[in-house]
Amino acid sequence: MQPPLLKQHGGKRERAWQGHPFFSGGFRPFFLFASLFGIFAIALWLLELMGYDAINTRLAPVEWHKHEMLFGYTSAVIAGFLFTAVPNWTGRLPVVGYRLMAIFALWLAGRAAMLLGESVPYAVTATIEAAFLPVLGAVIAREIISGQNWRNIKVLVPVLGLGLTNIWFHIDVATGGTGAAPVRMGFTAILILLMLIGGRIVPSFTRNWLARQEPGKMPVPFNRFDAGVIAGSAVALLLWVVLEQPFLGPLFAILGILHIVRLWRWAGLRTLSNPLLLVLHIFYAFIPTGFLTLAVGMWFDLPQVNVAALHVFGIGAVGGMTIAVMVRASLGHTGRTLASSGILNLAMAMVGISMALRVTGAIWPEYDWAITGSALAWIVAFGLFAFKVGPWLLVPRAKRG
Structure with missing residues (x-):
């Protein structure tokens, strides 16, 4: 070398x-x-x-x-x-x-x-x-x-x-x-990072693509509303780390709604024809979904729903956003066209299926097949990613003609 x-x-x-x-x-x-x-x-x-x-x-x-x-x-x-x-x-x-x-x-x-x-x-x-x-x-x-x-x-x-x-x-x-409290703190740090980075790349990538399409709604740039939602989320999540009390339920419900509003401002419905962009909006949506799930679990003291919320965050938001970002970054930085494929679309879909099955297994533990199915779906998702993208990462950047 x-x-x-x-x-x-x-x-x-x-x-x-x-x-x-x-x-x-x-x-x-x-x-x-x-x-x-x-x-x-x-x-x-x-x-x-x-x-x-x-x-x-x-x-x-x-x-x-x-x-x-x-x-x-x-x-x-x-x-x-x-x-x-x-x-x-x-x-x-x-x-x-x-x-x-x-x-x-x-x-x-x-x-x-x-x-x-x-x-x-x-x-x-x-x-x-x-x-x-x-x-x-x-x-x-x-x-x-x-x-x-x-x-x-x-x-x-x-x-x-x-x-x-x-x-x-x-x-x-x-x-x-x-390690229960540190795990909740780990989720907190990662979710805040997703809110910051996701709040930058999702509307930015969407705006860049929509600028070449027919005129219509464009993503709203980061402003005080976004900063306020992130700050409120950080406070609520930090309280969750140390308290984990039912009174936090309504607060998480409000934040879940605010994150839905934030996501709506990014014009995600206009990306339906672009899977590579659409999945960023879909997987970010699991942040408010996780907040709303956690709100139900804490408000009504349902431990199994709290476990489900962790997997909405962990598999849906974190797993989904990370595989979507890895696909997009790998395409762009290895010289490929920024367009998904059937294999990569299936890989990202399998992450969503993994989350849905794991949430099912958390809420209804008697459905142990759902937990097994969730693990297998996750393995298939990242196996497809490694199979398709892995070879690109081992060779020099492609030269576009």
């Missing part, structure tokens, strides 16, 4: 990575391995549910499952997205080559550490695993601050918050807890 080559052009330094194309952009290793790990983690969880001793770690299987989907899978997608988006935001060179390899290796080490058993002290496991998100936050902070891109500094708050929450999870588990 050849070393990175630094060239001077017009007084500006340009980094041209001469090694394998897999490390020429952060989206390549992180998106591919996020999908592969998503398959692996859910397959292990399904085997555990079927009675096999598949998850033999220091954590209880359910704790491992929650942790690895929140802090393992999701953190990889966040890293891939930020390493791709931040250079566009700041005008700075992307993180590539050996630096990217080192950060990616740290994520891989965390996943391996979480599979270690009793023979390794949990302090060692936790230290290795918890290092990734603070390092990611520090690298992204350096890029944003060096580029004086103050507009996007707010993205760092949920990323660093997720890193601190991960540390909290390990401390809680190591001292005899179940």
Whole structure:
């Protein structure tokens, strides 16, 4: 493998990575391995549910499952997205080559550490695993601050918050807890990040496409209404982390309605002929759906509905938005046309089916087939993504004729 080559052009330094194309952009290793790990983690969880001793770690299987989907899978997608988006935001060179390899290796080490058993002290496991998100936050902070891109500094708050929450999870588990409050805090950080980034890319991509279509309704730009909805959501979710009381039900119901209004302002109905755009609107809709589901569960003290709400958030909003963003970013940054295909449409549809089945299994636990079906649908979704997109991530960017 050849070393990175630094060239001077017009007084500006340009980094041209001469090694394998897999490390020429952060989206390549992180998106591919996020999908592969998503398959692996859910397959292990399904085997555990079927009675096999598949998850033999220091954590209880359910704790491992929650942790690895929140802090393992999701953190990889966040890293891939930020390493791709931040250079566009700041005008700075992307993180590539050996630096990217080192950060990616740290994520891989965390996943391996979480599979270690009793023979390794949990302090060692936790230290290795918890290092990734603070390092990611520090690298992204350096890029944003060096580029004086103050507009996007707010993205760092949920990323660093997720890193601190991960540390909290390990401390809680190591001292005899179940990690329940840190898991809720993890959802909070990720949902706020989706509200911020989704609130930027969904209306922006929609506006860019609609500008080339027939005149009609256009997405409303980010304004005080959006800021207020996000701020109110952050407060409500933080209260949920520490209180989890029935009186929060009406508050979540109001926020769910406000997020529906926010989504309606983005002119999603005009994207029906563009699946790649439409899915962004659909999967973002699972944020207000999750709020409304949580409102019902808390207001009427229905624990099974609260569990359903977590899977609306986790599979529908997080899983859906991440696969939709990975598909779009991979198409664009590997030189493909920004148009979906039958395989990719099916992959994204399977995430929605996975969510619907898991919610069914949460509300009616006697339908254990629904939980199995949900896991299988998730595996199919990310298997299709890896099959279709994976080869693009391993080769140089396509040259358009």
